[in-house]
Amino acid sequence: MKETNDARFKSLLKQALRPISPELHRDLWPQMLRRIDECSPAKTVPWVDWVLLAIVVISNLASPHSILVLLYHL
Amino acid sequence: MNTYRFLRAYMAGIVVPTIAVPFGLVVFIIARYGFQIPVPIERVVIFPMALIPTLFGLWNMLYARLSTGRYLPLGLHGALLPVVLIPLGMAGAVAGQFLSLGSKGIVWFDAITIPYTLFVPWIAVVMMVYYLIWKYLVGFCNKILELPGYGIRGPNRTDPADH
Numbered sequence: 452m453k454e455t456n457d458a459r460f461k462s463l464l465k466q467a468l469r470p471i472s473p474e475l476h477r478d479l480w481p482q483m484l485r486r487i488d489e490c491s492p493a494k495t496v497p498w499v500d501w502v503l504l505a506i507v508v509i510s511n512l513a514s515p516h517s518i519l520v521l522l523y524h525l
Numbered sequence: 526m527n528t529y530r531f532l533r534a535y536m537a538g539i540v541v542p543t544i545a546v547p548f549g550l551v552v553f554i555i556a557r558y559g560f561q562i563p564v565p566i567e568r569v570v571i572f573p574m575a576l577i578p579t580l581f582g583l584w585n586m587l588y589a590r591l592s593t594g595r596y597l598p599l600g601l602h603g604a605l606l607p608v609v610l611i612p613l614g615m616a617g618a619v620a621g622q623f624l625s626l627g628s629k630g631i632v633w634f635d636a637i638t639i640p641y642t643l644f645v646p647w648i649a650v651v652m653m654v655y656y657l658i659w660k661y662l663v664g665f666c667n668k669i670l671e672l673p674g675y676g677i678r679g680p681n682r683t684d685p686a687d688h
Contacts, residue, residue: 486669487669500657500660503653503656503657504657506650506653507650507653507654507657510646510647510650511650514643516562516636516637517637517639517647518552519552519553519556519562519564519633519634519637520633520637520639520647521650521651521654522549522552522553522573523569523572523573523614523618523633524573524577524607524610524611524614524651525542525545525549525573525577525654525658
């Protein structure tokens with residue numbers, strides 16, 4: 452009697468619950484890549500930022516020793 | 526995604542310095558052993574390794590708090606960080622005995638002298654570096670972690686980093 456109940460209980464559970472697949476339904480990596488792409492820095496960098504970058508590079512080339520002091524503060 | 530905003534801001538803030546510190550350390554090691562610049566590495570690295578990532582995280586948390594209203598763009602907010610960092614770094618350097626005030630300028634590591642006349646332009650260069658790092662790199666991390674004003678599915682705000 453008890454075994455019959457167990458079998459019926461199992462059968463009811465199987466009907467009630469959707470089968471669980473251990474595999475992912477979809478590949479999540481393309482989604483992650485798309486998100487990184489959407490978040491990527493501005494495609495066009497303003498000219499002011501290029502000027503700032505040039506000033507930083509030139510000042511470090513003019514005084515290479517100060518790179519260490521700069522790095523100390525980064 | 527509006528939960529744990531400050532934790533996400535802290536995490537986004539510490540990414541860049543945490544990645545950069547080992548590379549900076551390599552430069553210090555090359556300078557010390559390759560070019561024989563007497564840099565006391567073991568005392569120098571304490572400030573960049575221990576404090577700067579934490580300060581970046583806290584500064585980004587401050588930005589997450591302040592940017593809910595009208596506030597500066599992220600780049601300018603980051604450019605203000607050296608105002609806090611430089612005095613702290615110099616205090617650490619004095620305590621570590623690798624900074625002294627000479628007759629011609631500030632002497633770092635007993636080898637590098639920054640003339641007093643160039644000190645203000647040097648601070649400006651540090652602020653420019655910080656502006657660029659915060660605008661592009663920290664801003665990117667903020668977007669990835671969907672901080673308010675940055676989330677790709679977030680509120681309809683224009684991205685402050687683009688201004």
